[in-house]
Amino acid sequence: MNPSAYAAVDTLLGLEERLSPEDRAWGSRAAAVAADVVLPTIDADFEEARFRAEIVPAFADAGLFGMHLEAPGCAGASPTAYGLACAAIEAADSGWRTLVSVQGSLAMTAIARFGSDRQRASLLPEMAAGRLLGCFALTEPQGGSDPGAMTTVAERDGDGWVLSGAKRWIGLATVADIAIVWARTSDGVRGFVVPTDAPGFTATPILHKHAMRASIQCDVTLDEVRLPGDAILERATGLGAPLTCLNEARFGIAWGVLGIARECLALSVDYAGRRTSFGGVLAGKQLVQARLAEMMLAYQGGMLTALHLASLKSEGRMQPAQVSIAKLGNVRSAIAIARSARELLGGDGVTADYPVMRHMANLEAVRTYEGTDDIHALSIGRALTGVSAF
Numbered sequence: 001m002n003p004s005a006y007a008a009v010d011t012l013l014g015l016e017e018r019l020s021p022e023d024r025a026w027g028s029r030a031a032a033v034a035a036d037v038v039l040p041t042i043d044a045d046f047e048e049a050r051f052r053a054e055i056v057p058a059f060a061d062a063g064l065f066g067m068h069l070e071a072p073g074c075a076g077a078s079p080t081a082y083g084l085a086c087a088a089i090e091a092a093d094s095g096w097r098t099l100v101s102v103q104g105s106l107a108m109t110a111i112a113r114f115g116s117d118r119q120r121a122s123l124l125p126e127m128a129a130g131r132l133l134g135c136f137a138l139t140e141p142q143g144g145s146d147p148g149a150m151t152t153v154a155e156r157d158g159d160g161w162v163l164s165g166a167k168r169w170i171g172l173a174t175v176a177d178i179a180i181v182w183a184r185t186s187d188g189v190r191g192f193v194v195p196t197d198a199p200g201f202t203a204t205p206i207l208h209k210h211a212m213r214a215s216i217q218c219d220v221t222l223d224e225v226r227l228p229g230d231a232i233l234e235r236a237t238g239l240g241a242p243l244t245c246l247n248e249a250r251f252g253i254a255w256g257v258l259g260i261a262r263e264c265l266a267l268s269v270d271y272a273g274r275r276t277s278f279g280g281v282l283a284g285k286q287l288v289q290a291r292l293a294e295m296m297l298a299y300q301g302g303m304l305t306a307l308h309l310a311s312l313k314s315e316g317r318m319q320p321a322q323v324s325i326a327k328l329g330n331v332r333s334a335i336a337i338a339r340s341a342r343e344l345l346g347g348d349g350v351t352a353d354y355p356v357m358r359h360m361a362n363l364e365a366v367r368t369y370e371g372t373d374d375i376h377a378l379s380i381g382r383a384l385t386g387v388s389a390f
Helices: 003-013 021-038 042-048 053-061 078-091 094-114 117-128 240-275 288-313 320-350 354-368 374-384
Strands: 132-139 153-157 160-171 178-185 190-196 201-205 215-226
Touching: 003 240, 003 288, 021 053, 021 078, 021 160, 042 354, 053 094, 078 240, 078 288, 094 117, 094 132, 094 160, 094 178, 094 190, 094 354, 132 160, 160 178, 160 190, 160 320, 178 215, 190 215, 190 240, 240 288, 240 320, 240 354, 288 320, 320 354, 320 374
Parallel strands: 132 178, 153 178
Antiparallel strands: 153 160, 160 215, 178 190, 201 215
């Protein structure tokens, strides 16, 4: 694609003026990784439903795992830097932004926020370096969006624990070295660090997906998995702990989908400037310019929301309902922009010559995980009215 198409989008928004050199550098670093190791094969990988595990170290080498955490081995980058990195990776494919989210925003955040000093010191540097991969096992087959309906249990057995239950849609579970498993105990919901090679832990890939095909999601069964007493995340008590981690992941999603939005918008600008029809380029047609303007408005609104959320996060003032606004609104905007791009490209838009249909399919998964549209709408409604309708 002609770089001038990206420049047209970015210059019109004036985004560069809002970003520090350090934040831009993180975004550029993530974009370089995506260009080097994801883009060359992503269309084939999506077609073949292949997760290319051999390129995972490239993300670690760039410092992207847990980059936003103030924790051992982590870079402590700003929320905006993390958001720009997520956007750059998701512009290539949602599945690879999911890798960064599952590792950093979910598994590493759980350990950084709620783990013991020993867990933080021993696990986080290894995870930041990519020598240990983690997954985050909260969602259950029957629970879905209602983690309060959790049936996985952890029972005391002498000085240790025994975990039994089932989880579903657990990203990276077949390639992870450790799983952060949430289970119901006599003291409420608690988190545990579970080695995935522990007897009784089984992860099975979910097949025949029509979205996130270059990524791994799994069913997990826990058949009397025995753990030592210090496997527990000692600072995690109640559902608030895993929900805190989910908000970290939702923040990354709110930024990540803007990478798709920018990609589809710039692609549309480029295509409209090259494709001729009815005696001139598409870019000279009023209806096409109107479509591009609507796409730009949606992208601008999403980016301004993301920047504001990052500012709130850096000040420690980010609230769950604000995250819901950003996740729900930005995913919807990205879907609308991708759909409009597909329409503008006509028949070309359904081919693998362009990434639009792959992005559209992935976005349908992104809108579902880390809280469906309805769940986030109810979160926003509760904040507005003071009344819970869950």
